[in-house]
Amino acid sequence: MLTFFIAVTIDWLIPRFMPGDPVQSMLGRVRVAHPESVEAMRGFFTNAFGLDVPVWQQYLNFWAALFRGDLGISVYRFPQRVTEILLTAVPYDVALLVPAILLSWWAGNKFGAYAARRRLLDNTLLPLGYTLTATPYMWLAILLAWGLGIKLDLFPIAGAYAYDMAPHWSLRFIGSVLHHWFLTFASLFLVGFGGWAIGMRNTIIYELEADYSHYLEALGAPQKLVRKYAFRNALLPQLSGLALQLGVIVAGALVTEVVFSYPGIGYQLLAAIQNQDYFLIQGCFLFIIMGVLMANFIIDIVFVIVDPRTRRGMTGETA
Amino acid sequence: MSLQVDNLRVYYQTLKGDVRALDGATFDIADGEIMGLAGESGCGKTTLAHSLIRLTAPLRYVEGSVKLDGEELPIADMEKMDAFRFRKISIVPQYAMNALNPTRKIGKMTAELLASKGARIREIEPELRRRLDLVELTQDVLGMYPIELSGGMKQRMVMVLSTLLDPSLLMADEITSALDVSTQKAVAEMLVQFRDRHFVKSMIVITHDISILYQVADTILIMYAGQLAEKASTKTIIGSPRHPYTKLLISSLPQVGVKVAEKRLHGIPGTPPQLLDPPAGCRFRARCPLVFEKCVEVPPFIEVDKDHMVACWKVPGKNA
Amino acid sequence: MKKTKNEFLYFAFRNNKLRIGVSIVLFFLVLAIIGPFFTENEPLDFVHRGAPVRPFTSREYLLGTTVFGQDVYSQLVYGLRATFIVGAVGGGLATLIGVIVGFTAGYRGGEADEALNMLTNIVLVIPTLAVLLIISAYLEVRGILLESVFIGCAAWPWAARAIRAQTFSLRSRDSVDLAKLSGKSSAKIIFTEIAPNMMSYLLLVFILQFGGATLNAATLDFIGVGPTEGISLGLMMNHAVSHSALLLDFWWWFIPPGLAITAIVGALYVTNVGLDEVFNPKLREM
Numbered sequence: 001m002l003t004f005f006i007a008v009t010i011d012w013l014i015p016r017f018m019p020g021d022p023v024q025s026m027l028g029r030v031r032v033a034h035p036e037s038v039e040a041m042r043g044f045f046t047n048a049f050g051l052d053v054p055v056w057q058q059y060l061n062f063w064a065a066l067f068r069g070d071l072g073i074s075v076y077r078f079p080q081r082v083t084e085i086l087l088t089a090v091p092y093d094v095a096l097l098v099p100a101i102l103l104s105w106w107a108g109n110k111f112g113a114y115a116a117r118r119r120l121l122d123n124t125l126l127p128l129g130y131t132l133t134a135t136p137y138m139w140l141a142i143l144l145a146w147g148l149g150i151k152l153d154l155f156p157i158a159g160a161y162a163y164d165m166a167p168h169w170s171l172r173f174i175g176s177v178l179h180h181w182f183l184t185f186a187s188l189f190l191v192g193f194g195g196w197a198i199g200m201r202n203t204i205i206y207e208l209e210a211d212y213s214h215y216l217e218a219l220g221a222p223q224k225l226v227r228k229y230a231f232r233n234a235l236l237p238q239l240s241g242l243a244l245q246l247g248v249i250v251a252g253a254l255v256t257e258v259v260f261s262y263p264g265i266g267y268q269l270l271a272a273i274q275n276q277d278y279f280l281i282q283g284c285f286l287f288i289i290m291g292v293l294m295a296n297f298i299i300d301i302v303f304v305i306v307d308p309r310t311r312r313g314m315t316g317e318t319a
Numbered sequence: 320m321s322l323q324v325d326n327l328r329v330y331y332q333t334l335k336g337d338v339r340a341l342d343g344a345t346f347d348i349a350d351g352e353i354m355g356l357a358g359e360s361g362c363g364k365t366t367l368a369h370s371l372i373r374l375t376a377p378l379r380y381v382e383g384s385v386k387l388d389g390e391e392l393p394i395a396d397m398e399k400m401d402a403f404r405f406r407k408i409s410i411v412p413q414y415a416m417n418a419l420n421p422t423r424k425i426g427k428m429t430a431e432l433l434a435s436k437g438a439r440i441r442e443i444e445p446e447l448r449r450r451l452d453l454v455e456l457t458q459d460v461l462g463m464y465p466i467e468l469s470g471g472m473k474q475r476m477v478m479v480l481s482t483l484l485d486p487s488l489l490m491a492d493e494i495t496s497a498l499d500v501s502t503q504k505a506v507a508e509m510l511v512q513f514r515d516r517h518f519v520k521s522m523i524v525i526t527h528d529i530s531i532l533y534q535v536a537d538t539i540l541i542m543y544a545g546q547l548a549e550k551a552s553t554k555t556i557i558g559s560p561r562h563p564y565t566k567l568l569i570s571s572l573p574q575v576g577v578k579v580a581e582k583r584l585h586g587i588p589g590t591p592p593q594l595l596d597p598p599a600g601c602r603f604r605a606r607c608p609l610v611f612e613k614c615v616e617v618p619p620f621i622e623v624d625k626d627h628m629v630a631c632w633k634v635p636g637k638n639a
Numbered sequence: 640m641k642k643t644k645n646e647f648l649y650f651a652f653r654n655n656k657l658r659i660g661v662s663i664v665l666f667f668l669v670l671a672i673i674g675p676f677f678t679e680n681e682p683l684d685f686v687h688r689g690a691p692v693r694p695f696t697s698r699e700y701l702l703g704t705t706v707f708g709q710d711v712y713s714q715l716v717y718g719l720r721a722t723f724i725v726g727a728v729g730g731g732l733a734t735l736i737g738v739i740v741g742f743t744a745g746y747r748g749g750e751a752d753e754a755l756n757m758l759t760n761i762v763l764v765i766p767t768l769a770v771l772l773i774i775s776a777y778l779e780v781r782g783i784l785l786e787s788v789f790i791g792c793a794a795w796p797w798a799a800r801a802i803r804a805q806t807f808s809l810r811s812r813d814s815v816d817l818a819k820l821s822g823k824s825s826a827k828i829i830f831t832e833i834a835p836n837m838m839s840y841l842l843l844v845f846i847l848q849f850g851g852a853t854l855n856a857a858t859l860d861f862i863g864v865g866p867t868e869g870i871s872l873g874l875m876m877n878h879a880v881s882h883s884a885l886l887l888d889f890w891w892w893f894i895p896p897g898l899a900i901t902a903i904v905g906a907l908y909v910t911n912v913g914l915d916e917v918f919n920p921k922l923r924e925m
Contacts, residue, residue, distance in 0.1 A: 134850070134905035136857045138876060139897030146885045146893075157885070215418035216432065218373045219481065220404025225435045229420050236422070244763065255858055259880060270862060296764060308422055308464040 082283040085268060090287065093264035095181065097253055100188035105242055107189075108196025113231050116201045116208070125197060132194025137252035141187040141259040148183060155183045158261040184260045188253060199241060203234040236307050243299040246292050321521040322348040322488055327383030329370040337379070338594045340366040342545040344383070345620055346628065348488070348538075353514055353522045355532030355553070358542035359591055364525045365413065367542075368490045370394060372410050388487050405436055409486040409519075413493045415477040419465040426461030429480060438484060450479045450518070454509055471502055478509065482518045489519040495531055507535045529572060533557060538626075541565050544591045544602035547620050551627040561623060561634045563609050601631070609633050654917055660910030667903050671723050674716030682714040682870040694891040703891045706882050714870050715895050721871040722853055722900070725787045729852035732791025734845045737798025744799070745806025746833075755799075763796040771859060783866045790855045797851070798844050805840050809833050839918045843911055850907040857900050872896035 115125040132140075149157035156179060207213065207230035216226050254266030261267065265284050272280035326345050331338040341363045348354050356364045366378070371394060374380055380395035387407055393399040412418055420428050429447070430440040448458055454475040465473060474494060482489055491510060495503040513519050524536055532539050533553060540550040541564065549562035560566050567587045589606035592598055598605065600615040607614070613632045621636040623629045652658070678701075680686045687700065687708035694703035694711070702711040744755040771789050809815070815833065823831075859865050860873025879885075879893035 130905050130908050131901060134854075134908055135901045136854055136861075136873075136897065136904075138858065138861050139893075139901065142876065142880060142885065142893050142897065146888075146890065150885055150888070211412075211414040211417035212420045214373070215412060215414075215477075216420075217375075218404065218410050218412060219432065220401040220406075220436065221432055222401065222435050225431060229423065233420070233422055247764065251858060255861055258862065273864075292764060306422075308424075309466050 082279050085280065086265060086283050086287050089263055089265045089268050092262065093253070093266070093291075096184055096188065096257075096262070096264060097249070100185050100192065100253075101242075101246075101249060104189045104192030105196050105238070108193040109200040109231075109235065109238055111193070112197035112200030112202075113204050113227070113234070115197065116204045117227070122201070125201065129194040129198040129201075132190055133198060135191055135194075136255075137187060137191055138255040138259055140191055141184070141256045144183045144187050145259060156180050157183065180260075180262070184256055184262045187256050187259075188249070191252065192249065195245075196238065200234060200238055203237055204230050207231075207234045236303070239299060239303055239306070243296050246295050250288055250292060321350045321352070321388060323386040325384045325386075327367075327370065327385065328381035329366060329374065329383075330379050330381055331366075332377045332379050333595070336595055339597055340545050340594055341370060342597070343617070344547055346540060346547060346550055348521050348523070350520050351514065353511065353524060353535060353537045354550075355529075355536030355539040356523050356525045356542065357527060357529055357532060357539055358548075360527060361544075361591060361594075362542040363545040364542055365492055366545075368410060368492050368523065368525055371488075371490065372400070372404060372408055373397075374400075405481075405486065406484050407486055408488045408490075409481045409484075410490045410492060411474075411478050411481045411494050413496075415474045415494060416470045416497070418477050419473060421465050424462055424464055425468075425476060429461070429483075432480075433483070436484070443483060447479070447483060450483070453512065454479055471498060471506075474498075474506070475509070478506075478513075482513055485518055487520045488523070489513070489521075490523045490525065492525045493527075495526060495528065503531060504534070507531055511535050529557075529568070541568065544597065545594055546602055546617070547628070547630055548603070549627075549629045550620075551624075555627060561627070562629045562631050563607050563633070564603050567608075654913045656909045656913030657917065658913075660906040660908075660913055663902055663906035664910065667719060667899060668723060670716060671719035674719065675713070678710060678713045678716070680710040680713045682717040683709060686710055691889070702895060703889075705878065705892050706884065706887065706889065711875075711891055711895065714875050715872070715899065718870050718872040718875055718896060719899060721783055721866070721869060722856065722903070724783055725790065725856040725871075726849045726853040726903075728784065728787035729790035729794070729856065730845060730849035732788060733794040733848045733852065734798050734841065736791065736795035737800075737802050737844065737848075738841065740795065741799035741802030742806050742837075745803040746810060752803075756803075759796045759799050762793070763800075771855075771864075781865070781867050783869065783871075786856060786859065786866055787852070790852050790859075794848060794851055794855065798848055801844055802837075802840070805837065806833070809836055839914075843914055843918075846907050846911045846914070850904040850911075853900060853904055853907075872900055 111125070112129075115121045145157040148154045158180075208226070210230075210233075213226050213230055216229070250266075253264065254269065256262070257264045257266040258270055265287055268280065269284040269288075271277075272284060324344055324346055326343055327341060328339075328343055329341040331340050344363075344367060356367065358364055369378060370380070371385060371392070374394050375397055385392040385394055387403070390407075392403060392408070419425060423431075433440050433443060447461075451458060451460065456472060456475055456479070460468065460472070460476060468476065478491075478494070494510075495506055498506060510522065510524065514522055524532065526532065529539070536553050538550060538552050539556040541548040541556070541562065543564050549556065549560060549565045551560075556565060557569060560569055564587075567585075571586055587606055592602050592605065599617075601607070601618050604610045604614040609631075611632070616632075618630045618632045620628050620630040623634050623636055678699075680699075685708045687704045687710070689708070691706060691708065692700045692704045694701065696703070700710050700712065702715060704710060705714075740755050740759065744752040744759075771793055810833065818827075818831070856865065856871065857873035857876075860871045861877045863877055865871055865874055873896070875896040876893050879889065884890075884892045
């Protein structure tokens with residue numbers, strides 16, 4: 001909770017301290033020469049953006065508006081409201097991030113566990129995994145776009161759906177969306193996959209050398225059972241790792257969206273920065289923060305459910 | 320004959336070469352016999368236990384055979400041994416307090432383990448509960464996680480678990496070392512109970528604490544630096560040992576009621592040899608008061624009296 | 640048992656991962672240092688008039704030219720310099736802050752630990768890249784040092800956490816208790832008992848931070864909020880994408896920079912694993 005509060009405050013503060021005046025930029029765009037009109041417009045915009053009250057009041061107004069779900073009006077896409085803009089972007093991000101994160105985590109873990117058993121697989125997995133996780137998100141995106149998109153012409157490389165379509169519920173539209181979505185998803189998936197596979201492989205080797213594993217082996221339990229226990233126990237640190245990686249993954253999504261012109265929040269944020277749009281920047285950042293915090297929260301809950309050691313409390317002795 | 324070990328050699332592989340941790344062990348254990356296995360740290364007792372039940376890297380099988388109830392134990396083959404583990408041979412390990420999976424309820428883990436060995440929990444459950452009572456654990460333990468149990472409780476649980484399928488041979492590796500004295504007594508007595516009630520046929524009790532063996536063991540096998548020194552009934556070992564090492568060992572034990580002013584405690588001067596490149600012959604000769612030229616050859620572990628084996632050139636065999 | 644330096648070096652040279660990783664990093668480092676001497680072209684100059692040159696076809700333009708006639712080889716080697724600087728400074732700064740925060744928290748424990756922990760967690764959770772992005776965007780002129788400082792200030796929590804954990808385990812070692820009992824002052828304990836064991840760990844942490852800083856810098860540069868002057872690998876990719884290198888099939892424009900980063904960071908990770916094996920005998924394979 002505290003984190004949220006601080007994060008939001010930072011979010012609000014940053015645009016304020018930066019050079020650049022939204023009102024000025026609006027005026028610049030409107031290009032009105034007549035001084036009286038300029039004054040009137042200045043007044044109008046200042047009022048519209050809530051900048052005519054003292055700073056501390058602006059801060060309180062911000063919180064109030066926040067609770068109403070009002071994030072202000074976008075400057076460069078004036079007069080669209082920020083909330084509107086972001087709400088149209090969110091579904092794309094959710095559709096992108098949720099499967100990419102969950103699938104890469106799950107597949108990476110399974111694969112890493114599998115590789116830990118077979119020498120041959122292990123020897124190919126390790127270099128591959130390290131390479132994938134060392135690959136900058138945008139370069140992989142570029143490679144996929146170039147390789148699969150242009151050279152092989154299998155996938156489109158821009159936008160969320162074909163340009164000649166408007167959103168509507170039809171199989172063709174959904175197909176087009178999926179078609180466009182795939183490469184973006186793939187680049188996020190692959191980088192994540194590499195990282196989790198390597199992490200799991202190392203963790204599971206550690207678990208297989210634990211006392212409880214040795215005990216089961218001494219009692220002649222089949223390898224299947226030993227591996228099953230080791231895998232479940234190894235998932236726990238991987239889960240907390242996931243919570244920590246969320247910030248990194250979000251950043252990765254941002255650049256990937258840029259490469260593919262995929263209209264998620266990342267894409268909007270970049271556009272907002274390039275156009276010095278205070279409120280849109282604030283809004284994007286807020287959404288990102290909320291998303292990350294929510295995900296963290298969910299993971300914390302899952303962790304408590306899954307790990308009996310956190311649940312049953314600290315009344316036990318340390319052996 | 321319950322257990323027959325013949326010339327067993329098992330070495331540790333290290334980057335610097337093979338550590339000859341168990342170098343030629345030959346002995347027998349009869350049905351119903353509780354044999355104590357004693358010696359200094361690093362003498363090879365745990366290596367022996369692990370060789371019998373989980374011989375895997377860094378341990379390396381060199382030569383020798385092991386027969387349990389007349390059947391050859393394929394100790395060098397990890398997979399083939401699975402058929403014997405738990406059912407015929409079992410162990411309460413040194414790390415018993417950490418041996419239970421921390422994220423599984425104990426009852427669930429037991430059921431899964433039994434199922435994976437082809438045993439039906441439903442049939443075994445009543446017996447399991449009886450044994451929990453025997454070791455003074457509440458039935459609730461089955462629904463708890465290991466973290467909720469104390470160290471002693473965990474150890475008793477492992478004792479019950481390891482003997483659940485009534486193995487022929489149970490090895491108890493340093494199970495009293497981490498306990499306080501009164502608990503030690505209770506646990507030692509439980510071991511004897513297990514044998515008396517036929518949960519297990521024979522036992523190897525590994526410890527460096529001879530006083531425990533005095534309480535529970537029928538016979539004692541003394542090891543030194545990977546070699547066997549002496550094996551005899553407990554009474555003989557404590558009262559009339561014949562191997563120089565055993566003699567020094569027993570005499571260095573403090574006795575209740577004897578004050579230092581009357582009789583000083585002597586340790587055994589020197590340290591055991593390094594086993595990476597051990598000295599030839601009897602490994603005790605560097606510290607032995609009876610050493611002479613023949614000691615550079617390995618003395619055979621021979622019978623010097625009925626059921627009394629010694630490995631020392633100075634102790635003539637029965638047929639000498 | 641004290642580890643002699645010789646034993647470390649012996650294992651270090653035999654460790655395959657270490658050899659491969661270090662070789663790759665050294666290769667690029669050498670390239671970064673002496674590479675620019677092999678070309679007379681400044682990276683951003685439009686030196687070539689005429690049709691763009693394909694790679695490996697001309698002696699002057701080893702890696703070809705961009706759409707605008709800039710020398711790709713020149714951009715690559717100068718960009719490498721930038722990459723290494725940011726990695727070293729950013730990574731070093733992050734490690735430094737991490738040491739200060741992590742060690743204090745680990746050694747003192749108690750309230751200091753709790754407070755620092757909270758700070759660490761907050762900075763950890765906030766997607767700091769987003770913050771950097773926004774701050775960077777608003778500054779008119781940005782230098783390479785500034786970028787390194789930003790990255791360092793954003794990446795330190797990872798280092799702090801690791802160092803804190805290591806400090807805890809080292810602090811509770813018997814040798815430290817012994818030193819305390821014998822009345823050694825805190826400072827002395829830190830320097831004689833804990834520091835030597837910590838050094839190897841710090842090296843590992845720094846290597847990871849170096850890699851992370853490189854990746855972060857590339858990402859920032861790619862978005863366009865990197866240094867306003869000069870060239871870097873991320874910036875090369877930025878230019879490539881925004882000037883249709885993909886569609887025009889100018890693969891030599893965007894493949895080398897990305898490949899270089901992947902290779903360097905990957906090599907750093909592998910080196911890290913190798914070093915861990917050297918320092919930690921338990922991990923060594925037979």
